[in-house]
Amino acid sequence: MGEGTMTDGPKSGGCACGAVRFAATVKGTHMDACHCETCRHWSAGPLMGVEVQDLTIEDETSLGVWDSSPWAERLFCTRCGTSIGYRMKDGSFTTLSAFVSDTPLDFPLGTEIFVDSKPASYAFAGDAKQMTGADVVAMFGGN
Numbered sequence: 365m366g367e368g369t370m371t372d373g374p375k376s377g378g379c380a381c382g383a384v385r386f387a388a389t390v391k392g393t394h395m396d397a398c399h400c401e402t403c404r405h406w407s408a409g410p411l412m413g414v415e416v417q418d419l420t421i422e423d424e425t426s427l428g429v430w431d432s433s434p435w436a437e438r439l440f441c442t443r444c445g446t447s448i449g450y451r452m453k454d455g456s457f458t459t460l461s462a463f464v465s466d467t468p469l470d471f472p473l474g475t476e477i478f479v480d481s482k483p484a485s486y487a488f489a490g491d492a493k494q495m496t497g498a499d500v501v502a503m504f505g506g507n
C-alpha cells in the first residue's frame with residue numbers, strides 16, 4: 365500500500381461505524397470539491413471526492429442508496445449516516461468521499477464545482493480550478 369498512489373490495486377474502506385465496508389480502485393489523482401446545496405446538506409460540508417472504479421460493497425445490509433436525481437444516486441450508511449459516495453446511474457462516474465478509505469485519499473484539490481453556491485464562511489487554500497453551477501451543467505448536464 366503506497367501513500368495515495370493509484371497503482372496499488374483496490375483500496376478498502378468503510379463508514380464511521382464499520383457496518384458498510386467496500387473496496388474500490390482509485391482512478392483519480394486529485395480530489396474534487398462540490399459546494400452545491402445538495403452536497404452541503406448531504407455531507408455536512410462540501411463533498412470532497414475522489415473518482416474510483418469497480419466499487420464493490422462487502423455487505424449491503426446497512427447500505428442506503430438515495431435516488432438524488434434522475435441521473436445520479438448517493439450511497440450512505442443507514443446506521444451512522446456516513447456519506448460514502450456518489451455515482452451516475454449509467455455507471456460512467458463514481459466518486460467516493462475522500463476520507464472513507466482506510467488509507468485517506470489525501471490528494472491535492474483539483475477542481476471546485478458549484479463555487480457560486482459556496483457560502484462565504486469558508487474557502488479552500490490553493491489554486492484549484494473553479495467552476496460555477498452553470499459551467500458544470502454545460503459540461504456534464506447536471507450535478
Ligand SMILES: [Zn+2]
Nearest residue numbers: 379381441444
Ligand atoms: Zn456506518
Ligand SMILES: [Zn+2]
Nearest residue numbers: 398399400403
Ligand atoms: Zn454537489
